[in-house]
């Protein structure tokens with residue numbers, strides 16, 4: 001068996017076209033949706049991701065508002081940037097790029113975001129609303145994964161899904177999304193304390209791996225025909241001394257799986273597209 005590839009790049013491009021049309025309608029009504037970013041420090045990965053977010057904005061007609069702070073920025077300076085975006089009417093939604101440099105509190109930064117402008121859906125109020133099943137901006141990576149599975153018609157209703165990784169940006173909210181009545185999957189959340197990971201992954205219809213452990217999921221760990229989603233993204237340095245990103249799925253899985261969302265090319269582009277969707281939805285909400 002060779003897996004059908006869940007092409008996140010093509011799907012994200014289609015979603016961006018849909019959003020472009022919705023942004024045009026908003027602009028006709030005199031509203032220019034705006035995405036803000038708070039970027040602290042000089043991590044090349046974070047700079048590349050933020051630059052990508054603003055390129056996406058330009059593509060679909062969303063205005064960009066950037067707050068770039070130096071690596072030695074204080075907590076007060078970060079909180080000042082957040083307070084300014086909270087007050088800026090041109091900003092419909094914004095994100096604080098994670099991780100923040102050591103010594104800065106991500107928790108305090110996220111809690112200061114106006115929940116109504118939380119484009120990442122990571123504010124405690126919005127995570128709480130997700131638990132309660134109330135409308136809220138959804139965290140971009142989990143939303144992107146569900147959207148990708150849905151658009152490729154991977155059966156979710158009644159499916160046994162194993163999510164590996166219990167982080168607040170992916171694993172935990174993903175479990176909440178997949179167990180809503182609309183998705184109706186049964187979710188097992190595995191993590192570093194799980195005793196027999198293979199026993200779980202082998203009986204799953206869908207394995208979503210967000211462990212940050214390169215090559216952790218090997219071909220012998222999945223049921224033939226299962227769907228596999230690689231969320232892992234770890235920077236490794238090769239024998240040539242060059243850095244590259246690698247996922248959590250080992251080579252060979254594509255020969256056993258029925259569907260594969262590979263890294264690169266699947267979850268990352270969908271995450272970016274969902275950020276735009278969250279901003280457009282916030283602007284549409286204001287228009288009423």
Ligand SMILES: Nc1nc2c(c(=O)[nH]1)N[C@@H](CN(C=O)c1ccc(C(=O)N[C@@H](CCC(=O)O)C(=O)O)cc1)CN2
Pocket residue numbers: 049095096097098099120140141233245263264265266267268269271272
């Ligand atoms: N505030 C946030 N911080 C971070 C998030 C987030 O969603 N919100 N996620 C990651 C970084 N990230 C977006 O910010 C992100 C990571 C990777 C990709 C991506 O497209 N990856 C490519 C592969 C890598 C590459 O080619 O450069 C892929 O998967 O195809 C997009 C966004 C941590 N911080």
